Amino acid sequence: ILVYPTDRPAYSRLCRLLSLGKGRAGKAKCHLEWDDVVAYGEGLIAVLVPDEADDLCAVRLRRLREAFVDRAYLALTLRRRPNDQLRLYELANLAAATRVPTVVTNDVLFHEPARRMMQDVVTCIRHNVTIDDAGFRRERHADRYLKPGDEMARLFSRYPEALARTVEIADRCRFSMDELAYQYPEEKTMPGLTAQQALEKLTWEGAARRYPEGLPDKVIGILNHELRLIETLEYAPYFLTVNSIVRFARSQDILCQGRGSAANSAVCYVLGITSIDPERNNLLFERFVSQERREPPDIDVDFEHERREIVMQWVYETYGRDHAALCSTVIRYRTKGAVRDVGKALGLPEDMTKLLSSQIWGHGEAVDEQRARELNLNLGDRRLRLTLELAAQLAGTPRHLSQHPGGFVLTHDRLDDLVPIEPAAMKDRQVVEWDKDDIDALKFMKVDVLALGMLTCMKKSFDLLSEHKGIALDLATIPAEDPRTYAMIRKADTLGVFQIESRAQMSMLPRMKPRTFYDLVIEVAIVRPGPIQGDMVHPYLRRRDGTEEVTFPTPELERVLGKTLGVPLFQEQAMQVSMVCAGFS
Numbered sequence: 180i181l182v183y184p185t186d187r188p189a190y191s192r193l194c195r196l197l198s199l200g201k202g203r204a205g206k207a208k209c210h211l212e213w214d215d216v217v218a219y220g221e222g223l224i225a226v227l228v229p230d231e232a233d234d235l236c237a238v239r240l241r242r243l244r245e246a247f248v249d250r251a252y253l254a255l256t257l258r259r260r261p262n263d264q265l266r267l268y269e270l271a272n273l274a275a276a277t278r279v280p281t282v283v284t285n286d287v288l289f290h291e292p293a294r295r296m297m298q299d300v301v302t303c304i305r306h307n308v309t310i311d312d313a314g315f316r317r318e319r320h321a322d323r324y325l326k327p328g329d330e331m332a333r334l335f336s337r338y339p340e341a342l343a344r345t346v347e348i349a350d351r352c353r354f355s356m357d358e359l360a361y362q363y364p365e366e367k368t369m370p371g372l373t374a375q376q377a378l379e380k381l382t383w384e385g386a387a388r389r390y391p392e393g394l395p396d397k398v399i400g401i402l403n404h405e406l407r408l409i410e411t412l413e414y415a416p417y418f419l420t421v422n423s424i425v426r427f428a429r430s431q432d433i434l435c436q437g438r439g440s441a442a443n444s445a446v447c448y449v450l451g452i453t454s455i456d457p458e459r460n461n462l463l464f465e466r467f468v469s470q471e472r473r474e475p476p477d478i479d480v481d482f483e484h485e486r487r488e489i490v491m492q493w494v495y496e497t498y499g500r501d502h503a504a505l506c507s508t509v510i511r512y513r514t515k516g517a518v519r520d521v522g523k524a525l526g527l528p529e530d531m532t533k534l535l536s537s538q539i540w541g542h543g544e545a546v547d548e549q550r551a552r553e554l555n556l557n558l559g560d561r562r563l564r565l566t567l568e569l570a571a572q573l574a575g576t577p578r579h580l581s582q583h584p585g586g587f588v589l590t591h592d593r594l595d596d597l598v599p600i601e602p603a604a605m606k607d608r609q610v611v612e613w614d615k616d617d618i619d620a621l622k623f624m625k626v627d628v629l630a631l632g633m634l635t636c637m638k639k640s641f642d643l644l645s646e647h648k649g650i651a652l653d654l655a656t657i658p659a660e661d662p663r664t665y666a667m668i669r670k671a672d673t674l675g676v677f678q679i680e681s682r683a684q685m686s687m688l689p690r691m692k693p694r695t696f697y698d699l700v701i702e703v704a705i706v707r708p709g710p711i712q713g714d715m716v717h718p719y720l721r722r723r724d725g726t727e728e729v730t731f732p733t734p735e736l737e738r739v740l741g742k743t744l745g746v747p748l749f750q751e752q753a754m755q756v757s758m759v760c761a762g763f764s
Contacts (some may be wrong), residue, residue, distance in 0.1 A: 196215060202515055203603055226282060227243050229253070232269035282344040303316075307395055309524060309526040331345075366415075374419055375415040380421075389456075394555065404464070412468065424480065433489065435481060437479065437480045439479040445457050480627060506586040512577075517569075519532055521566050584627075586615055598611050623750075669688060671688040718746050723751055
């Protein structure tokens with residue numbers, strides 16, 4: 180049975196119906212009863228797709244008409260089997276006898292005839308068999324592609340009314356995804372205060388703790404600016420949510436730390452979500468939240484990886500499982516994986532498949548004909564050539580749905596009114612069936628509850644220091660300028676040290692010779708694709724060594740680029756350059 184929502188309420192019922200079936204059957208499966216479809220059927224157009232016009236079909240058709248009345252249809256579909264036209268004739272007569280209108284359908288699996296072979300290969304991958312052993316799992320004909328209207332008219336020329344009803348159904352389905360009105364949940368605030376007033380109260384209380392010797396005028400100005408922008412964009416509940424999650428984690432003695440562009444926010448700093456002072460480090464709030472961009476804020480918070488589940492279950496319990504779920508991530512085929520799966524499906528020898536996939540390094544790289552000849556591969560072998568061609572087609576297509584590392588979607592109304600939900604593979608978790616990019620496109624706000632192994636390591640280190648040495652440390656009180664630590668770093672003795680343990684970082688450390696915490700900030704930023712591809716690394720190192728003069732394109736940019744010796748290394752600097760030189764907001 181096919182169902183189509185005609186309006187926004189019908190779409191919500193469809194989402195609830197799918198969520199019910201997924202919740203009952205488990206991950207990647209769906210189990211629904213007829214009574215479920217009837218219970219959630221208001222506003223849905225239902226199309227029965229029978230195989231034969233037998234007694235069972237007649238019973239189902241009568242039940243369909245009783246439940247859906249004028250929203251019930253019977254599908255006429257070519258099966259490309261003997262007596263196909265007779266079968267369509269009998270189905271049309273049965274529909275007329277039960278007073279259910281007919282509509283033509285196509286039963287599409289691929290968008291054009293050329294993809295028939297790809298369909299067979301994907302079928303083999305799904306069933307874990309080779310093309311030689313697939314048998315009747317493969318489609319018997321190449322007819323299940325998306326046909327244009329004139330071809331459908333030719334194939335169903337005896338049923339013009341059924342053909343016209345395709346347009347009728349399309350006209351009846353008025354629902355658009357633009358109608359999905361997302362609303363963030365209302366936070367439980369202090370009695371008598373709105374979310375904005377509660378956030379302002381918490382902000383000034385936190386500011387007094389962060390600056391015990393008195394608030395500098397500049398910080399007061401920054402906080403007022405951020406609070407005004409948060410009020411304009413109505414983001415106060417979001418900040419309160421993240422604050423409550425962080426406060427819960429700390430009440431359980433779980434180490435946590437905000438990161439990413441949220442570190443640009445003075446409000447996040449005084450609330451204790453992040454530990455970086457934006458005023459002291461000259462960070463731009465607009466990189467995090469901007470009135471012009473109007474993108475939802477995205478605060479990433481890392482938690483100890485061994486205890487993050489406690490925080491996640493608290494989120495579910497606090498907001499309710501009808502209002503909270505993790506995002507999904509669509510895992511797509513990369514070329515290497517596509518070559519492996521296609522080669523196996525086409526029956527290539529395992530050593531040949533390994534050789535091909537071992538020659539692929541990048542995401543979009545493929546084994547072209549010239550490279551194949553260099554490997555002494557025989558491109559006259561049809562299976563080998565097909566493997567290369569079909570793997571190139573398969574690369575970039577969805578492979579499976581995975582769980583986002585920790586992005587929660589929270590809603591005011593029921594979440595399954597907006598999107599279907601299914602159980603995750605992990606116990607006591609549920610996920611939204613949409614990719615995180617789809618969530619972002621519809622301006623849903625998500626809260627990232629992420630896991631970081633290094634925080635677990637640090638928490639255990641703090642506990643050991645306290646237990647055996649009587650030294651009480653936390654993230655805020657670790658000495659930032661310890662000379663012996665920097666001596667080890669300058670020698671690249673950093674194996675297992677978070678952020679500076681990769682080969683690229685370890686090769687850069689003896690050249691950078693960091694002596695201060697800000698040197699480490701630059702060290703981490705400079706070993707990235709942007710500065711490397713923009714040819715910013717060597718000019719900075721030469722200026723740092725004194726072998727190149729420090730210059731600025733204009734005197735006004737000295738304030739922006741002074742700390743990095745005239746070389747732009749950070750996103751904030753790129754934004755500030757456009758503001759100073761081009762007058763951008």
